[in-house]
Amino acid sequence: xxxxxxxxxxxxxxxxxxxxxxxxxxxxxxxxxxxxxxxxxxxxxxxxxxxxxxxxxxxxxxxxxxxxxxxxxxxxxxxxxxxxxxxxxxxxxxxxxxxxxxxxxxxxxxxxxxxxxx
Amino acid sequence: xxxxxxxxxxxxxxxxxxxxxxxxxxxxxxxxxxxxxxxxxxxxxxxxxxxxxxxxxxxxxxxxxxxxxxxxxxxxxxxxxxxxxxxxxxxxxxxxxxxxxxxxxxxxxxx
Numbered sequence: 342x343x344x345x346x347x348x349x350x351x352x353x354x355x356x357x358x359x360x361x362x363x364x365x366x367x368x369x370x371x372x373x374x375x376x377x378x379x380x381x382x383x384x385x386x387x388x389x390x391x392x393x394x395x396x397x398x399x400x401x402x403x404x405x406x407x408x409x410x411x412x413x414x415x416x417x418x419x420x421x422x423x424x425x426x427x428x429x430x431x432x433x434x435x436x437x438x439x440x441x442x443x444x445x446x447x448x449x450x451x452x453x454x455x456x457x458x459x
Numbered sequence: 460x461x462x463x464x465x466x467x468x469x470x471x472x473x474x475x476x477x478x479x480x481x482x483x484x485x486x487x488x489x490x491x492x493x494x495x496x497x498x499x500x501x502x503x504x505x506x507x508x509x510x511x512x513x514x515x516x517x518x519x520x521x522x523x524x525x526x527x528x529x530x531x532x533x534x535x536x537x538x539x540x541x542x543x544x545x546x547x548x549x550x551x552x553x554x555x556x557x558x559x560x561x562x563x564x565x566x567x568x569x570x
Contacts (some may be wrong), residue, residue, distance in 0.1 A: 345502065358513070376560075383463065384503070384548065384560035432502055441556050446493055448558070450502025 345368075345451035345455040347433050348374050353457045354423055362418045362454045364433030374448060375408060379429040387431075390416065391439035423458045430455045461472070462486045463551050465561035473569055478536040480564050482549030489551040489559075494523060494534050497546045497563070498506065506547070541569045 346365040354360050368375050375387040386400040392408040401407070405424075410416040419429055434448035464483045481492075488509040494502035505514045509516040509523045509532070517521050522535045536543055549561040 381562065383461070383465075383562040384550075384558075386557050389557065400557070433501070440484075441552055441554075441558070446491060446508070446550070446552055446558055447505045449503070450495075450501050452500060 345433055345435055345449055347431075347451035347454050349454055350364050350452065351455045351457075353459065356421060356425060357422055359419065359421045360423055360456060362420075362431050362433075362456070364416045364418070366414065366433070366435030367437075367449055368414075370437050370449070371413070372437035372439040373410055374434045374436070374451075375416070375418050376432045376434065377429040378424075378432065380454075384432065387418070406420070420456075423456075425458050428456055428458045460559075461562070462489075462542070463489075463549055463561040464560050465547075465564050467508045467564050469565040469567070471567045471569060472539045474541055475538045477554045478566055478568070479541065480536075480547050480549075481567065482534075482536040482561055483530060484532075484551050486496050486551070486553060487530070488553035488556075490523060490554060491548075491552045492523070493550045493552075494521075495548040495550060495560075497548065503548055525567055536566075539540070541568050541570065544568045 348363045371392050373390045376384040388408045389397040405421045408418045432453045432455040434450040438444045493508040494506040496506045498502040499508050525532045546563045548563045550558045
């Protein structure tokens, strides 16, 4: 598509429920990233996918968080047993260049999924 | 441990004047710096970047300055326009390492 699409744009859930957030990156972009922004915080790295390589999961805050990327395209971020501190805007980004470095750091972000855990 | 700091959460500037957004970092391994701009309900968009081998990079009304000894960079917008009103994020990366973002500065350009 023309840009990075994320759904849902807004999600309100009760504490303890599971949620799934979806990201559809730009067609042909091999690298996909998930970040989140909590209130008053910067963008916090969560996970990174590059092609068929094992994902870099070093930013996932707990084992309640997981993500997959099917067919090198669409990605789903799953949060199990949601907690109130999970409330944040979850941002997906893609890049045509993988890895980390000057060109790869120019990411195209989606509009985000705002998650509110009551 | 906030390695990239934007100490001013907000800034208000009159249209036509210069906007200066500041960013400080602590990791001396950072060698590439970027500014992203974010409008409400949209994702951040890349604005301008600078490599540590330079001390200045200019793109139209936007100039980024890097002071490595002070571990400080700034974004200058001249002249400021109402459409520049947004949240600006500073970001940095070390070689083969992920981007680290600051907390953002909300710029309001007034008429």
